[in-house]
């Protein structure tokens with residue numbers, strides 16, 4: 651069995667930086683665009699494949715460090731941004747993180763999702779918030795942006811969210827939160843996530859949240875013209891889906907919920923990291939490709955993800971929707987200008 655310590659990337663941040671220097675840095679496909687208005691640099695905790703990074707670089711921000719425990723995520727991050735993330739956040743001393751204006755934390759969502767058992771911060775993965783708190787307390791960035799599943803707002807009767815908000819308030823931040831849906835920011839994916847914004851010295855609950863704006867990109871623009879035949883489901887699955895459901899339109903993404911009910915929409919339900927293999931099917935006939943999953947999360951086609959399809963499903967299902975982060979970050983920039 652492979653353990654996380656077997657990974658060639660596993661280790662302390664300074665060791666990883668040395669390893670990266672020795673291995674030669676990959677090119678950055680997403681260098682900062684233009685001059686940022688307020689927040690110039692960021693640290694990317696739980697960086698995954700870099701949804702925060704793509705959005706921040708569009709606003710001219712520069713990454714000073716990233717970390718993620720998943721080797722496949724780190725590999726993708728390095729291939730696209732030329733920066734190899736460190737590993738386990740619990741092993742990173744706050745003093746090892748270069749100074750930064752904004753701290754991003756796409757916290758692991760399992761402890762708070764409806765799929766999990768909703769133990770919230772009591773779950774060891776939920777306690778990773780304490781790592782965020784530790785680093786914010788030590789480094790005091792001007793801004794903090796946390797993203798999680800919508801169920802985080804009700805986990806433990808709201809106590810998990812209260813804890814996060816009051817701990818950031820105690821550290822001198824004005825805190826606000828809102829549930830935003832990727833569908834309202836131009837993506838054909840219904841994906842509701844809570845965004846928690848904390849700005850140092852800012853009034854509480856007064857963050858100017860972005861308003862839903864762009865028209866939805868048509869699903870047809872996201873779908874590949876010539877998907878590989880490996881995406882096609884078996885005849886047995888296809889028949890079962892078509893026996894259970896008739897779609898009102900095409901193309902559509904068919905969704906099968908946990909109790910077997912099939913529905914379809916001209917957009918996708920939320921991509922999930924650990925869902926069953928066939929829960930989302932294009933027109934009840936084929937699975938989504940890696941490129942389609944990236945597009946559904948708003949990653950541009952310059953982004954490369956050279957991973958097996960099971961890893962690609964996990965990585966894209968975990969990612970943050972880029973246009974939503976970009977819209978929130980733009981308001982954070984304005985608030986900190």
Ligand SMILES: C[S@@+](CC[C@H](N)C(=O)[O-])C[C@H]1O[C@@H](n2cnc3c(N)ncnc32)[C@H](O)[C@@H]1O
Pocket residue numbers: 695696697698699700701702717718719720723737738739740756757758759778965968969970
């Ligand atoms: C919800 S995902 C964040 C995805 C990211 N925002 C993106 O756009 O791809 C949470 C991430 O936390 C990582 N993670 C879990 N435990 C961790 C730990 N102890 N240290 C660092 N990263 C960890 C997971 O590997 C996963 O990639």
